[in-house]
Amino acid sequence: MSYETERNVDDVGPGFLSSETRVGEGILGYIIGLVLAALLTAASFAVVYTNLIWGPAIPAALVTLAVAQMGVHLVFFLHLTTAPDNTNNAMALAFGVLIVALIIGGSLWIMGHLNQNMMPTHQTMQMQR
Amino acid sequence: MSATETLPFTTAPSIDPYKLGHDGRRRRPDDGGAGRDYSTGHGEGGPASKHVIVAYGFWIFLLSDIVMFSAFFAAHAVLRSATAGGPSGHELFEPWSVAIETSCLLLSSFTCGLSTVAASVRNQLWTQFSLLVTGILGLAFLAFEARDFATMIASGAGPQRSAFLSSFFAVVGLHGLHVSAGLLWLGTMMAQVFVKGFRAVVMRRLLCFNLFWHVLDIIWIALFTIVYLMGEGL
Amino acid sequence: MYGGRIQFATPMLWSLGFLVTFVIGGMTGVLLAVPPADFQLHNSLFLVAHFHNVIIGGVLFAAFAGLTYWFPKAFGFRLDEGWGKAAFWLTLAGFYVVFVPLYATGLLGMTRRLQHYEVALWYPWLLVASAGIVIMICAAACQVIQIVISIRHRDELRDETGDPWNGRSLEWATLSPPAAFNFAVLPKVHGEEPYWEMKRRAIETQQLPAEPDYEPIEMPRNSPTGFITAFFATITGFGLIWQIWWLVGVGLFFAYATFVRFAWRDVDEYAIPAQEIGRIDRERRHVHDEWLQQDLRHHREPA
Numbered sequence: 104m105s106y107e108t109e110r111n112v113d114d115v116g117p118g119f120l121s122s123e124t125r126v127g128e129g130i131l132g133y134i135i136g137l138v139l140a141a142l143l144t145a146a147s148f149a150v151v152y153t154n155l156i157w158g159p160a161i162p163a164a165l166v167t168l169a170v171a172q173m174g175v176h177l178v179f180f181l182h183l184t185t186a187p188d189n190t191n192n193a194m195a196l197a198f199g200v201l202i203v204a205l206i207i208g209g210s211l212w213i214m215g216h217l218n219q220n221m222m223p224t225h226q227t228m229q230m231q232r
Numbered sequence: 233m234s235a236t237e238t239l240p241f242t243t244a245p246s247i248d249p250y251k252l253g254h255d256g257r258r259r260r261p262d263d264g265g266a267g268r269d270y271s272t273g274h275g276e277g278g279p280a281s282k283h284v285i286v287a288y289g290f291w292i293f294l295l296s297d298i299v300m301f302s303a304f305f306a307a308h309a310v311l312r313s314a315t316a317g318g319p320s321g322h323e324l325f326e327p328w329s330v331a332i333e334t335s336c337l338l339l340s341s342f343t344c345g346l347s348t349v350a351a352s353v354r355n356q357l358w359t360q361f362s363l364l365v366t367g368i369l370g371l372a373f374l375a376f377e378a379r380d381f382a383t384m385i386a387s388g389a390g391p392q393r394s395a396f397l398s399s400f401f402a403v404v405g406l407h408g409l410h411v412s413a414g415l416l417w418l419g420t421m422m423a424q425v426f427v428k429g430f431r432a433v434v435m436r437r438l439l440c441f442n443l444f445w446h447v448l449d450i451i452w453i454a455l456f457t458i459v460y461l462m463g464e465g466l
Numbered sequence: 467m468y469g470g471r472i473q474f475a476t477p478m479l480w481s482l483g484f485l486v487t488f489v490i491g492g493m494t495g496v497l498l499a500v501p502p503a504d505f506q507l508h509n510s511l512f513l514v515a516h517f518h519n520v521i522i523g524g525v526l527f528a529a530f531a532g533l534t535y536w537f538p539k540a541f542g543f544r545l546d547e548g549w550g551k552a553a554f555w556l557t558l559a560g561f562y563v564v565f566v567p568l569y570a571t572g573l574l575g576m577t578r579r580l581q582h583y584e585v586a587l588w589y590p591w592l593l594v595a596s597a598g599i600v601i602m603i604c605a606a607a608c609q610v611i612q613i614v615i616s617i618r619h620r621d622e623l624r625d626e627t628g629d630p631w632n633g634r635s636l637e638w639a640t641l642s643p644p645a646a647f648n649f650a651v652l653p654k655v656h657g658e659e660p661y662w663e664m665k666r667r668a669i670e671t672q673q674l675p676a677e678p679d680y681e682p683i684e685m686p687r688n689s690p691t692g693f694i695t696a697f698f699a700t701i702t703g704f705g706l707i708w709q710i711w712w713l714v715g716v717g718l719f720f721a722y723a724t725f726v727r728f729a730w731r732d733v734d735e736y737a738i739p740a741q742e743i744g745r746i747d748r749e750r751r752h753v754h755d756e757w758l759q760q761d762l763r764h765h766r767e768p769a
Contacts, residue, residue: 133345169457199295203302210306
């Protein structure tokens with residue numbers, strides 16, 4: 104079967120610049136992404152090292168800023184959008200995110216319960232002797 | 233699949249012998265059998281181009297890499313407070329170093345994107361220059377991280393000190409190993425672009441490297457947020 | 467399976483063995499999932515029996531089912547059915563004779579990894595288990611004999627048509643072993659059982675479909691890179707475990723060098739010309755045509 108080895112101009116994949124983008128537009132996209140990401144990074148550091156956010160809300164604020172910055176990376180650097188031609192890539196990402204959420208969330212949940220419900224280890228070790 | 237449907241095995245113009253570009257039941261305009269490729273999964277136009285296939289496949293690999301990182305993250309999240317009487321994150325982490333590392337990696341992601349633009353217009357000089365800057369920033373990142381690790385180990389806070397530190401060195405070290413491998417790959421790509429030019433296979437590899445480098449920065453976002461910044465709070 | 471016409475050939479036997487054994491092993495796992503029970507039974511032979519139950523049922527039996535099913539496709543000749551069935555029944559019986567007594571010893575307090583034991587109560591159970599081991603050794607011998615005999619009689623056991631099991635999926639549409647390019651033209655698939663449809667249509671129309679237009683097919687060039695890189699990666703791993711740092715460096719360097727050499731190839735593919743594709747595919751069509759005519763003469767009905 105002879106597949107095209109050259110890019111079909113309408114094909115889209117993760118990381119592709121659309122072939123209609125001119126150099127200026129391409130660079131501008133990356134600059135906007137850089138500026139946004141830098142702002143979000145600075146905001147994260149500010150949340151931790153200044154008193155701008157109420158203490159107990161700091162973890163939530165950090166997670167929000169991190170997710171936002173990941174989004175900036177995905178859109179501006181990886182060109183992963185919700186456009187119809189990008190559906191496969193977005194679906195794959197969604198699945199990856201699901202697995203990550205299960206692994207991290209599940210571990211935290213289980214270990215939290217175990218820490219709550221089990222005897223401390225140094226006591227169980229003493230019972231072994 | 234009724235018997236009244238036309239037999240699939242009819243002779244046709246040689247590009248599309250089984251008329252994969254057309255569905256027998258629903259009429260579509262005949263575009264000569266070449267088919268336009270729509271990535272929405274309806275199958276018209278036959279298999280996607282190599283560029284798309286390689287990018288999608290590499291993207292799936294990167295997602296599996298992210299899943300591996302999430303396992304290390306989960307371990308660290310769970311062992312956050314297991315300092316075994318030793319130093320905690322708050323005592324060990326130096327914010328200025330983390331800030332420099334983050335800036336280096338973010339800028340390197342930007343320059344890597346610039347190299348994509350340069351490669352798309354086949355400009356050898358700008359491609360090589362932006363790849364070089366990416367590499368230098370990546371090396372700077374590694375240098376600061378190595379310095380951090382060395383300082384911590386010298387003060388007795390190595391990976392053997394506590395479960396918290398083991399998981400810390402594991403997750404941050406894994407990321408650092410990925411960056412190192414990426415730099416090796418970057419050097420190889422610079423050589424390939426120089427020697428072989430912008431042929432299709434080199435472009436596909438540059439695309440994969442691009443994806444890899446950006447994903448490493450995304451993982452670093454999670455890392456510096458969860459490990460370093462949240463580690464401050466504890 | 468209900469209402470169907472199942473042939474209990476060796477792969478089906480292994481599959482049924484998998485179903486039964488894996489489910490039973492899973493159920494003992496659920497028993498272990500009860501925390502108070504697990505507190506007693508963790509690291510006992512009950513646990514050992516349970517995980518062998520799931521692994522041997524789930525992995526081994528299923529692997530043997532797959533191996534015996536696809537062996538003809540890969541190597542071009544079937545495996546001897548008689549020795550295959552003997553191997554299956556001996557493995558199944560032997561497995562239960564070995565591991566069911568171990569559930570008992572686990573409940574009676576026997577732990578894992580004992581160098582010796584002095585509890586007389588366990589002895590009869592372990593004796594039965596040892597007998598089971600003898601049965602499983604015989605079963606393994608049957609597997610080996612099956613392979614030897616099948617190779618020796620490979621001409622009688624030759625898979626002429628590529629479809630020894632009257633299969634429904636596309637791999638059975640090729641000859642055994644398949645050509646390097648697998649399919650001469652991309653098959654058009656409408657439903658879940660494409661090859662079954664192809665056979666049914668051929669019988670209805672009493673002929674094979676018309677010869678397709680052959681195109682050249684691009685095949686990837688072979689390379690030993692994967693194998694060599696894996697070898698050096700193994701060396702690297704070994705060095706890391708035993709902290710032989712110079713070996714780690716050597717392994718990493720040569721793995722990388724091999725990979726770079728592979729990446730430097732100028733030619734990744736070779737094309738098989740359309741005439742060659744046509745020649746090979748016509749051989750297949752000839753075989754399938756003869757088979758079809760023979761079937762039509764014997765008025766074969768598809769299931």
